[in-house]
Amino acid sequence: MLEQLTFAFGITGPVLVLLIVGWGARKSGLISEHFIGEANRLVFNVAMPVMLYLAMTGRPLSETVDLRLSLVGLVGTLLLVGILFVVRHLVPDDERGVFIQGSYRGNLAIVGLALAVATYGNEALSLAAMYIAVVTTAYNIIAVLVLNARGALRNILLNPILLGILAGIMASLLGVKLPTVMVRSGEYLSAMTLPTALLCIGASISFRSMTTHLMSLSLAVVFKLILSPLLLVSLG
Incomplete structure (x- = not known):
């Protein structure tokens, strides 16, 4: 048991x-809201x-595409959204769209990638990239239905992450x-991606705002951290 917890x-x-360092840097004034946005x-x-892009080109395509994994993510997301529509009456009308969005939409591209790399190494990036492409597209389409978002098709087609994967x-x-100099330059950029993103997430955390919509937030946390993983694991 101790060994598993340590792992x-x-x-x-x-x-x-x-995340804590980012939060502390923001609270201490070391970094500003403007910096976080930039x-x-x-x-x-x-x-x-x-x-x-480098993850997809670093290995043969046959080793980077797992259709079953992507299908599980897609089906699991759709099932979860269906459940959320059924229980949406548990939260106030004006919070339902945000509640559904916050419950099904995971932070795959940052926290998910960070955990995947920490667990399986950089080899996980290419497998995760295809999963992100499929599920993120589903996320954006569902957002149109839930939030009546405008320009969703344009956002999907011009999404830099999806474009990087497709390229x-x-x-x-x-x-x-690519020439060696371009690959190495890309590797420098890649190395800053997850640490910078995690610092920014931590810096964006506001505990005070969490108390404003406590009921909706609590339900969203239950769906995101308990029901969603259980559903996806059962499908996988």
Whole structure:
């Protein structure tokens, strides 16, 4: 038992530490809200697409695509959203859209990737990339139905993370090889992706705002941290 707990903490501990460091840096004024926004944009638009592109081109495509894994994620997400629509009356009308969105939408591209890499190494990036592409697309389509979001198709087609993954798939299929200097530059960007993103998430945490909608938040946490994992594990 102790060995399993030690192993689990060895994986989740570094992620938790970076979140705490980010929160502490924000509270102490070391980093500002402006910096958080700019850093998030840098990660989302540049560093992470580059990281996922390199992940897709670093191994043969046959080793990076797991259709069963992606299908489990897609079906599990759809089933979870169906359950959420059934129980949405448990929260106030004006919070239902956000409640559903917060309950089914996981932080795959940052926390999920960080935990996958910590558990399985960088080899997990390529497998996770295809999963992210499929499930993130589903997330955005569902958001249209839940939040009546406008411009959703444009956001999906121009999503930098999805574009990075698709570009990596095409490069792998066509046998495109980048010059060494470009690969190494991309590796530098890749190395900053997850630490920067985790610091920004930690810096964005506001415990005070959590008390405003405590009921909706509590239910969303139950769905996200308990029911969603149970559902996906049972499907997988």
